[in-house]
């Protein structure tokens with residue numbers, strides 16, 4: 001369709017693109033294909049009409065242009081900058097118009113056909129162009145595509161030349177389509193998915209739909225192929241040969257597909273001229289009795305929301321990273337993915353079929369920015385956009401329909417409601433009656449099949465589960481949390497309480513944690529350092545800061561502590577001890593425990609003393625069994641029995657021996673710490689001396705311990721606020737700062753001698769305010785140890801919870817290694833501690849830190865019986881708790897953590913700052929969702945913490961373990 005360059009009306013046109021062929025299933029056949037990815041010529045112009053004329057012509061000179069990789073985003077290759085907004089559009093909302101300052105990237109590629117390229121029809125396929133592309137081949141305009149995360153194909157056969165084909169693509173950063181693409185993510189433009197030339201043999205397979213139903217009552221599968229006449233399917237393993245389109249075959253005793261047992265049958269859809277390899281998974285998805293069922297069984301989504309992201313290449317996600325995502329998910333007991341908030345690269349869906357994940361595939365539609373205008377002018381209800389909504393849904397459904405992993409379609413995210421969504425729903429129900437339809441914004445489910453909410457608190461989920469909440473229609477539908485457990489920074493807390501609700505209420509069928517990955521963009525500095533950037537770091541005038549850093553894995557895909565927590569909370573087998581027996585409960589949707597082997601290990605003070613195999617009869621999904629506890633040898637010190645369920649054989653995603661679930665039970669309780677008493681308080685010199693301790697008489701502070709210079713323990717109430725502390729609504733952080741907790745002052749009220757106990761009385765309080773905390777330190781000791789009993793008592797009326805309650809001290813920086821007996825190995829907080837088991841662990845101080853992209857409180861270890869901090873020569877300090885304490889150790893203070901905005905802002909100091917805590921406030925999920933649940937709130941109250949400090953040395957005979 002020839003058109004003048006000056007006609008840019010398509011950019012602001014709410015209609016979908018034009019010129020492309022009918023959408024069809026994504027497949028790769030035996031017909032020739034030529035990948036056009038690689039280095040292209042590129043020019044970025046600041047506005048549509050600043051872009052040069054004639055880029056499609058052979059004689060156009062692109063000598064002054066630069067090279068750019070395709071697929072790629074130009075902002076990540078030195079042209080323009082990424083920009084991050086969550087809800088707000090980064091341009092004036094004047095639909096369907098977008099700014100005239102519309103960065104426009106012109107791309108050109110010269111390519112030859114392989115010598116054996118057939119002389120037959122061909123299509124040029126673009127898997128993703130953000131946000132609008134106008135395309136020419138050999139001087140002829142093919143059309144325009146919008147719908148960034150959707151494919152478009154153009155017939156090009158007659159235009160091809162054996163040599164010197166010129167492909168020109170003009171990409172606009174903004175288009176009317178941008179109004180439908182307001183997802184919470186970076187604005188990144190360009191040809192960011194593959195470009196491929198595909199030969200289309202005459203009489204080949206244009207498109208096909210494979211329906212493979214499973215009847216769980218009879219174990220029969222029904223296979224049906226829909227395609228043009230002449231197309232056939234062959235599945236040798238099922239004895240199906242040449243089943244023609246339009247006919248179905250019944251297969252007895254077929255093995256169904258599920259996320260847990262992703263059984264695929266390999267076959268071929270074919271004509272005389274083309275063969276398409278296919279993989280058939282038999283499964284039937286229904287909504288029955290108010291529950292979502294697959295193959296007749298209720299399933300529970302232990303899911304994550306996954307954006308396509310890579311810290312260097314943005315939404316260009318090379319296959320190995322998609323594989324890495326899936327393997328990490330499977331190893332951490334994730335069983336489902338919502339493709340927030342657009343269809344992913346189709347390679348990802350192939351992997352979901354292979355590895356086994358339940359998928360909700362979501363259309364590329366979000367108009368969240370209209371919420372800022374009370375949804376006035378929302379495209380979802382404006383007839384001018386009707387075709388665009390339908391087009392996007394249709395292109396997704398047609399592309400992805402043959403994936404057994406997809407169990408639901410989603411109309412989009414946060415697009416309000418309106419007739420265009422309803423029409424897209426109606427089309428989808430008609431086109432694919434085999435899958436229920438999801439859309440959270442359809443709050444009364446008038447056109448969708450599943451009740452869905454985001455960030456509902458535990459109480460509300462409980463009421464929904466009881467059927468006492470919401471519109472009557474909703475009460476008959478399955479309920480899912482399409483988003484929950486906002487994993488921003490340190491957190492979320494409260495996951496295990498959600499799990500309990502999913503187990504209590506049959507209609508509460510799980511959910512999808514927000515979200516899988518932190519979208520931090522790698523930034524290198526001139527000194528070779530690197531950090532991850534977030535909103536505002538590229539000078540965006542409008543941005544939402546680090547709200548884009550809210551994943552279970554860091555940008556480089558290192559698992560965060562929250563992923564470990566997720567894995568433990570949602571483990572498919574639960575191992576508990578009850579009445580002298582081990583109880584094994586199977587929470588899989590489908591699998592029995594036959595693929596697992598159970599082992600036990602007995603540890604005395606964290607050191608293995610015995611181990612063995614537990615014989616567990618096969619437990620079917622949903623059942624549980626009790627087996628006797630193993631015979632254990634006697635132990636003296638505190639001992640725990642740990643039972644692990646591990647894979648018996650290698651799987652696609654983890655080797656044999658990978659631990660899927662574990663449980664622990666105490667066997668021998670701890671003996672009390674022998675009292676440290678008998679040392680005499682020596683007040684004769686300039687310092688106070690007690691056992692191995694030296695105190696400053698003016699402040700009452702410990703200054704040395706057995707030759708180790710220390711800044712002695714003082715009450716500490718502050719932590720560097722987490723993103724959840726900074727949360728939305730009524731943040732804890734605001735209250736804590738208003739209460740001055742970040743600048744408490746320590747007042748010495750007096751020191752006193754009570755027998756051989758040194759009592760240091762203090763009051764810790766914020767400036768300008770009347771309340772405070774009395775803190776009395778009771779020091780006693782023997783020749784080798786010091787014992788501290790800290791007594792605290794609120795003074796006056798406190799307006800808020802406490803971030804933490806404990807002691808802070810500073811030690812020489814050489815004490816760089818921590819060993820402890822308590823919970824570990826990872827960090828844990830009051831409401832996020834399921835993953836931490838009792839054991840003995842060693843970490844360097846540096847490795848104790850969790851490098852949250854925006855620095856904040858991290859690295860806390862809980863339930864310590866003892867802690868040893870040592871230097872390379874073995875000298876150091878041991879702390880024993882009565883009975884237990886929590887600790888953090890770092891090379892900077894909470895104030896430094898609080899002040900830093902990026903990891904590179906944290907410079908190690910000369911000391912190790914050690915916090916020894918009675919408690920911290922929980923984490924909650926208030927960055928988006930409910931705050932800290934009541935049992936995990938730390939209210940100011942009378943409390944006491946008792947610790948024994950023992951200086952230790954490499955050859956030090958003083959080092960008598962306390963118990």
Ligand code: GAL
Nearest residue numbers: 086184413414483514550928
């Ligand atoms: C939801 C939204 C997500 C993300 C999340 C907060 O409202 O659907 O895209 O913005 O909140 O991180």
